[in-house]
Amino acid sequence: MTVRVATLGFPRIGPRRELKHALESYWAGKSSLADLRTAAAGLRASAWARQKALGADILPSNDFSLYDHVLDTSALIGAVPRRYDWDGETVDPDLYFAMARGSQADAGHAGCAHAAADTTAMEMTKWFDTNYHFLVPELTAGQTFRIASTKIFDEFAEAKALGYPTRPVLLGPVSYLMLAKGKAVEPLALLPQLLDTYAEILGRLAGAGAEWVQIDEPCLVLDLTDEQRTAFERAYARLATSGPKLMLTTYFGGLDDNLDLAAALPVHGLHLDLVRAPGQLEPALKKLPEHVLLSLGVIDGRNVWRANLPDLYWRLRDLAGQRDLILAPSCSLLHVPVDLALETALDPEIAQWLSFAAQKIEELAALAKALNEGEDASFAAFSASRIAAVARQTSPKIHDPAVAARLAALDEGAARRASPFAARRDVQQARLSLPAYPTTTIGSFPQTAEVRKARAAHLKGEIDDTAYAQYLRVETRAAIQWQEEIGLDVLVHGEFERNDMVQYFGEQLAGFAFTRAGWVQSYGSRCVRPPILYGDVSRPAPMTVEWWRYAQEQTERPMKGMLTGPVTILNWSFVRDDQPRETSCRQIALAIRDEVQDLEAAGAAIIQIDEAALREGLPLRRGEWQHYLDWAVESFRIAASGVRDDTQIHTHMCYSEFNDIIRAIGAMDADVISIETARSQMELLGAFATYAYPNEVGPGVYDIHSPRIPAVSEMADLLTLAGKHVPAQQIWVNPDCGLKTRKWDEVRPALIAMVAAAQEMRAKV
Numbered sequence: 001m002t003v004r005v006a007t008l009g010f011p012r013i014g015p016r017r018e019l020k021h022a023l024e025s026y027w028a029g030k031s032s033l034a035d036l037r038t039a040a041a042g043l044r045a046s047a048w049a050r051q052k053a054l055g056a057d058i059l060p061s062n063d064f065s066l067y068d069h070v071l072d073t074s075a076l077i078g079a080v081p082r083r084y085d086w087d088g089e090t091v092d093p094d095l096y097f098a099m100a101r102g103s104q105a106d107a108g109h110a111g112c113a114h115a116a117a118d119t120t121a122m123e124m125t126k127w128f129d130t131n132y133h134f135l136v137p138e139l140t141a142g143q144t145f146r147i148a149s150t151k152i153f154d155e156f157a158e159a160k161a162l163g164y165p166t167r168p169v170l171l172g173p174v175s176y177l178m179l180a181k182g183k184a185v186e187p188l189a190l191l192p193q194l195l196d197t198y199a200e201i202l203g204r205l206a207g208a209g210a211e212w213v214q215i216d217e218p219c220l221v222l223d224l225t226d227e228q229r230t231a232f233e234r235a236y237a238r239l240a241t242s243g244p245k246l247m248l249t250t251y252f253g254g255l256d257d258n259l260d261l262a263a264a265l266p267v268h269g270l271h272l273d274l275v276r277a278p279g280q281l282e283p284a285l286k287k288l289p290e291h292v293l294l295s296l297g298v299i300d301g302r303n304v305w306r307a308n309l310p311d312l313y314w315r316l317r318d319l320a321g322q323r324d325l326i327l328a329p330s331c332s333l334l335h336v337p338v339d340l341a342l343e344t345a346l347d348p349e350i351a352q353w354l355s356f357a358a359q360k361i362e363e364l365a366a367l368a369k370a371l372n373e374g375e376d377a378s379f380a381a382f383s384a385s386r387i388a389a390v391a392r393q394t395s396p397k398i399h400d401p402a403v404a405a406r407l408a409a410l411d412e413g414a415a416r417r418a419s420p421f422a423a424r425r426d427v428q429q430a431r432l433s434l435p436a437y438p439t440t441t442i443g444s445f446p447q448t449a450e451v452r453k454a455r456a457a458h459l460k461g462e463i464d465d466t467a468y469a470q471y472l473r474v475e476t477r478a479a480i481q482w483q484e485e486i487g488l489d490v491l492v493h494g495e496f497e498r499n500d501m502v503q504y505f506g507e508q509l510a511g512f513a514f515t516r517a518g519w520v521q522s523y524g525s526r527c528v529r530p531p532i533l534y535g536d537v538s539r540p541a542p543m544t545v546e547w548w549r550y551a552q553e554q555t556e557r558p559m560k561g562m563l564t565g566p567v568t569i570l571n572w573s574f575v576r577d578d579q580p581r582e583t584s585c586r587q588i589a590l591a592i593r594d595e596v597q598d599l600e601a602a603g604a605a606i607i608q609i610d611e612a613a614l615r616e617g618l619p620l621r622r623g624e625w626q627h628y629l630d631w632a633v634e635s636f637r638i639a640a641s642g643v644r645d646d647t648q649i650h651t652h653m654c655y656s657e658f659n660d661i662i663r664a665i666g667a668m669d670a671d672v673i674s675i676e677t678a679r680s681q682m683e684l685l686g687a688f689a690t691y692a693y694p695n696e697v698g699p700g701v702y703d704i705h706s707p708r709i710p711a712v713s714e715m716a717d718l719l720t721l722a723g724k725h726v727p728a729q730q731i732w733v734n735p736d737c738g739l740k741t742r743k744w745d746e747v748r749p750a751l752i753a754m755v756a757a758a759q760e761m762r763a764k765v
């Protein structure tokens with residue numbers, strides 16, 4: 001019996017974001033397509049070499065992408081939306097990037113032949129419960145498919161020429177269709193046509209020498225309808241005989257009630273995520289036929305923690321004696337940073353607990369070696385792993401008894417405001433005396449090149465703390481004066497001092513660490529560096545009070561205190577795996593509560609707690625939603641409820657789907673919630689109407705994602721529409737989200753128009 005190591009996908013961006021730089025230079029017209037291709041080939045070659053050297057036996061190909069692997073799949077099967085005016089032959093790079101990014105005059109690459117001047121990009125959405133965004137396939141009635149890109153064949157051949165036999169990665173047909181959006185067609189109805197093309201692709205791969213193909217069907221871990229189950233059966237009955245052996249790959253959860261379905265599919269191998277769903281191994285072993293090769297995702301592909309190798313060894317030893325196994329990360333390593341070795345500034349004690357993509361392959365190799373040759377064969381790796389695990393379990397850096405005690409002592413009242421909303425509204429109105437349709441913004445003002453330059457200079461030590469603070473004060477004061485001038489009612493300080501709405505707080509809280517090069521792809525060339533939440537969270541000192549005080553001193557009007565909420569901080573970080581997420585969330589909530597109370601004590605009458613990422617934390621399975629929503633809402637309430645009745649709590653959420661979580665939104669009991677609505681013609685306020693949402697709502701009337709400046713009448717019309725759902729007395733007037741990505745030239749006229757729209761509405765009250 002042998003144990004081998006596979007990777008399901010390696011980060012594409014390169015250890016130093018080489019892909020980002022190559023792409024952006026190409027898009028800016030500063031380098032050629034040939035340059036981009038050379039850079040990409042170099043990244044692929046070094047990824048293969050690296051994985052091989054680290055001990056992977058089975059290497060993936062086609063896991064690389066110039067933008068997104070779902071878009072690659074659309075290109076592969078020729079699913080190009082009509083608006084791109086495609087000739088139906090091959091998807092070339094200009095078309096590919098037009099689909100990814102749209103082709104406005106300023107965003108397109110010179111010589112973009114395909115798309116006319118103003119073709120919008122394909123819609124982007126989150127890949128399952130990750131922070132990676134994919135381009136949503138758009139399918140229409142009468143859709144046909146054909147092989148329209150040779151990427152998967154080319155990259156297989158490229159690896160082969162370098163001496164690496166690879167296992168190409170292909171997004172499975174059912175997941176592809178389930179992720180797609182159909183126009184006048186139910187995507188799954190297109191399965192028969194799609195299977196013809198998939199069969200052809202697989203046949204060609206076999207012809208090129210691919211023995212196995214990794215076919216990803218992450219949708220197998222979701223709740224499935226009968227129709228979707230049937231689609232899986234049809235698909236694999238057809239594809240099983242198309243050529244290469246299929247490693248059916250599932251991740252981000254357990255098969256659970258889909259196990260029977262998956263186990264009966266005529267595939268040669270099955271990959272299980274044993275990090276998210278360790279319990280599924282036992283039942284899977286009972287169900288799976290002997291001849292199915294098992295691939296076990298035992299190393300966390302979604303998080304940065306080092307594994308406990310001796311533990312894993314004992315879990316797997318008996319099984320490894322009974323059947324051939326593949327060991328793999330739970331999912332593609334796309335979701336973790338590339339290499340811990342680049343982190344020279346991390347606290348060495350914390351670094352010892354971590355493992356990034358490269359280290360995860362080493363861990364798998366050590367584990368496989370021990371399972372093949374006996375525990376002693378990996379003696380050094382195992383002892384280091386065990387030492388790190390013990391150190392982490394017992395480190396005082398992680399465990400703060402004061403935090404634990406405070407959480408344990410938390411009573412129910414801590415998550416409840418003193419009085420119900422109706423009573424709070426009256427005292428808040430008496431304190432604030434705001435007009436009808438009060439106007440405000442969501443928090444940030446343009447992060448101009450100048451602001452970012454000053455921050456970078458400060459970071460590099462080129463300007464000192466005093467000079468930097470002085471610069472920020474000038475910016476802040478100007479923004480405040482301008483808001484007063486144009487007549488906004490509730491002001492913000494502009495967030496010029498913040499690098500990012502999570503990082504800014506993480507850097508000031510105990511329990512968070514930050515990397516230098518821990519980049520993870522978010523979409524296309526965009527990468528993020530999520531904070532690492534490693535220990536009990538507390539707030540050593542006030543984080544925003546000084547800035548708030550300065551800002552309030554500049555004006556008589558109410559200045560909002562501006563905070564990021566606990567659920568959002570949690571969801572945008574790598575979090576602890578040694579305690580439940582909800583425990584970490586409550587700890588963050590307590591720290592934010594402290595800040596809220598300090599802002600109140602300093603005199604803030606309005607405090608906004610942003611929960612931009614609350615919705616995206618929803619579990620993949622419906623059955624787990626309620627539990628998540630319960631603790632998420634409770635965490636928000638812990639953060640928000642330590643204030644007097646006359647302190648107004650706002651929250652903000654930037655997404656446009658509330659129907660299924662409206663009860664939770666209601667339960668948050670924020671005095672005012674601002675939401676994204678401009679693009680949906682206020683439709684989503686319907687959820688608020690149905691629920692009879694009693695608190696105040698600021699439906700965004702200005703789409704900040706576009707440089708377009710909305711007209712007064714347009715915003716007044718939106719407010720009139722809003723009034724059909726929610727009584728006028730409950731309505732606030734604000735943009736969809738923060739303005740940090742916009743230019744001042746866009747923000748100025750848009751906000752002046754927004755204030756005018758509010759005045760128009762007031763005149764009618």
Ligand code: GLN
Binds near residue numbers: 442562737739
């Ligand atoms: N206060 C933040 C801002 O205005 C909110 C950002 C967000 O919701 N994504 O930038």
Ligand code: ZN
Binds near residue numbers: 442652736
């Ligand atoms: Zn927002």
